[in-house]
Amino acid sequence: MYRLKEVVAGSSLALLMVLGIMGFNVTPLVLLLALIGTFYFFIQSQGGLKLKNAGQGVKISSPISFADIGGQDTAVKELQEALQFIVKAEEIAQMGIRPLKGVLLVGPPGTGKTLLARAAAAYTSSSFIAASGGEFVEIYAGVGARRIRQLFQDARKKASGEKSKSAIIFIDELEVLGAKRGTHSSHMEYDQTLNQLLVEMDGIDSRVEPRVLVIGATNRADMLDPALLRPGRFDRQVQVNLPDREGRRRILDIHTRNKPLADPKVLDEIARATFGFSGAHLESLANEAAILALREDVSLIESHHFSEAVNKVIMGEKLQRRPSEAELRRVAVHESGHAIVSETVEPGSVSSLTIVPRGRALGFLRKAPRDDQYLYTLDEMEKQIMIMLAGAVAEELVLEDRSTGARNDFEQAWEKARQIVETGLSSLGVVNGDDLPSRLLYEECKEILQRMEDKTRIILNNSRDILNTLSATIIEEENMDRNRFYEIFNPGSYQA
Known part of the structure; x- marks a missing residue:
C-alpha cells in the first residue's frame, strides 16, 4: 500500500516537471493536487486517529474481578455462564454447543456494565479492547465501517501479542452504532457502519484462536436493530438492574x-x-x-x-444565594405542607426538613428510609399524590395563592394519576393506555387529582396551627431533623 502511494506521488511530481519544462502552466494542477492531497490526509487522520483510540479503549490499570462488583449477583451469574465457552472451550466443543458471539448488557446508567465487561476479561484471561458507539460514526461515508474492521483486527492483534487465546471487544452506548436501520434518513453512514459490525460478528470463528467475544452495553435496547439481537449475533441479553x-x-x-x-x-x-x-x-x-x-x-x-x-x-450542592424574605416564607409554608400531610397519611415518614436551596430546589423534604417497594396499592398511590399536592395547597391556604415552585410536584402527581389509570386501578377499570382516548384519560386523571386535593385541603385546614408554627420555626432554624419535627407535630392528634 505504501509502495503504491510512493509510486503515485513520484509519478505525479515527474509529470508536473515535464509539463513545466514543455512550457505548460502547471499552477492550476499543483493547486488541484494540493487540494486533493489535503482532503485525503484529512480523511486518513480522521479515521486513523479514532481507530487508534478505539483500539486502546479502556486500559485496565488493575484487574477487576466479579467479587469487586456488588449488587449484581444475577447479572454476574448469567455473564459467567455465557463466558464458559472461553473458559471451558474443549468441553463446550465436545458437547457440540455453539459458542456465543455476543453478549448484550442492558440496564440504566451507572449500574456497572463497563465494570462487568472488564471483570469478564479478567475472568477469562482475555485481551480487552473497549470503545464507544459514537466513535464509529462520522459524516464521511465508509469511515465508520473501516473503524469496525480495524477494531476487530486490533483485538486479534492484541490477543496475539499478549499470547492470549481470546479477546473481548466491549462497545459501550451500542444504541448509537446499532440503531435500527432506516432511522437515520440524513445519510447512510450509520447503516454502513452497522452492516460492517454484523459482517464482522458473522465472521467470528470460535474454532480459530484467538476467540473473539463482543460485549455490548446499552440502556435503550428498544432502539437496536433486530439483526443485532438475533441468534448468532448478540445471543444473550443480561439485565443489569438497579441494586436492591x-x-x-x-x-x-x-x-x-x-x-x-x-x-x-x-x-x-x-x-x-x-x-x-x-x-x-x-x-x-x-x-x-x-x-x-x-x-x-x-x-x-x-x-x-x-x-x-x-x-x-x-x-446537588448548597447554593450561596438566599431567597428574599417573602420567598423564604413561601418555601417554608410549602415544605411544611408536604411534611404535615406526609406524617398524617404515612406516620413516621418524615426524616428531615430544610429550606436551604440546593441545585434547582429551594427546599426539600426527606422521607424516612423504608424497605424497598416495587408494588403499590391504590390507597398508597393516592397518599403519594396527596403528599405531592400538599405544598401548593398549603401555599393557597396560608398565602392565598400558589406559585411556580409546585410545578415539579404537579408533574409527578399527574404522572402518578396516569399510572393509576393505566394499571387498572381507576374507576375506568382495566384499560389499554394506548387505546384509551386522550380526552377520557385527561378527565379521569383530573378527577383523581381533584379528589386528592380536596382530601389534602381538609388535612391542612385541620392542622393550621401546626402549619403556622412549623413554617415559622423552619424559617428561623433552616434545617429540621426528625426529633425537632416531632416536637412540633404530634402524630396522634390528626387523622386523614
Whole structure:
C-alpha cells in the first residue's frame, strides 16, 4: 500500500516537471493536487486517529474481578455462564454447543456494565479492547465501517501479542452504532457502519484462536436493530438492574473499605435510605461523605456526613444565594405542607426538613428510609399524590395563592394519576393506555387529582396551627431533623 502511494506521488511530481519544462502552466494542477492531497490526509487522520483510540479503549490499570462488583449477583451469574465457552472451550466443543458471539448488557446508567465487561476479561484471561458507539460514526461515508474492521483486527492483534487465546471487544452506548436501520434518513453512514459490525460478528470463528467475544452495553435496547439481537449475533441479553437494599449495602462496603468510618453500622441505614440509587450514585455518595469529613478537618466519617452526602447526591450542592424574605416564607409554608400531610397519611415518614436551596430546589423534604417497594396499592398511590399536592395547597391556604415552585410536584402527581389509570386501578377499570382516548384519560386523571386535593385541603385546614408554627420555626432554624419535627407535630392528634 505504501509502495503504491510512493509510486503515485513520484509519478505525479515527474509529470508536473515535464509539463513545466514543455512550457505548460502547471499552477492550476499543483493547486488541484494540493487540494486533493489535503482532503485525503484529512480523511486518513480522521479515521486513523479514532481507530487508534478505539483500539486502546479502556486500559485496565488493575484487574477487576466479579467479587469487586456488588449488587449484581444475577447479572454476574448469567455473564459467567455465557463466558464458559472461553473458559471451558474443549468441553463446550465436545458437547457440540455453539459458542456465543455476543453478549448484550442492558440496564440504566451507572449500574456497572463497563465494570462487568472488564471483570469478564479478567475472568477469562482475555485481551480487552473497549470503545464507544459514537466513535464509529462520522459524516464521511465508509469511515465508520473501516473503524469496525480495524477494531476487530486490533483485538486479534492484541490477543496475539499478549499470547492470549481470546479477546473481548466491549462497545459501550451500542444504541448509537446499532440503531435500527432506516432511522437515520440524513445519510447512510450509520447503516454502513452497522452492516460492517454484523459482517464482522458473522465472521467470528470460535474454532480459530484467538476467540473473539463482543460485549455490548446499552440502556435503550428498544432502539437496536433486530439483526443485532438475533441468534448468532448478540445471543444473550443480561439485565443489569438497579441494586436492591442488600446489593446497595455490599456496594457501600466496597466503596468505603479504604475510608475511615466512625461506625460501619451507619451503612445499613444509608442502604435503606437510598432506594433507586445506582452503583455510580453510591460511589459518589461515599466520596462526598469523605469530602465533607475532610472539610470539617475530622479523621472519621460520621453518620451526619453520609446524611448530608445523600442530600447532595439527590439535590446537588448548597447554593450561596438566599431567597428574599417573602420567598423564604413561601418555601417554608410549602415544605411544611408536604411534611404535615406526609406524617398524617404515612406516620413516621418524615426524616428531615430544610429550606436551604440546593441545585434547582429551594427546599426539600426527606422521607424516612423504608424497605424497598416495587408494588403499590391504590390507597398508597393516592397518599403519594396527596403528599405531592400538599405544598401548593398549603401555599393557597396560608398565602392565598400558589406559585411556580409546585410545578415539579404537579408533574409527578399527574404522572402518578396516569399510572393509576393505566394499571387498572381507576374507576375506568382495566384499560389499554394506548387505546384509551386522550380526552377520557385527561378527565379521569383530573378527577383523581381533584379528589386528592380536596382530601389534602381538609388535612391542612385541620392542622393550621401546626402549619403556622412549623413554617415559622423552619424559617428561623433552616434545617429540621426528625426529633425537632416531632416536637412540633404530634402524630396522634390528626387523622386523614
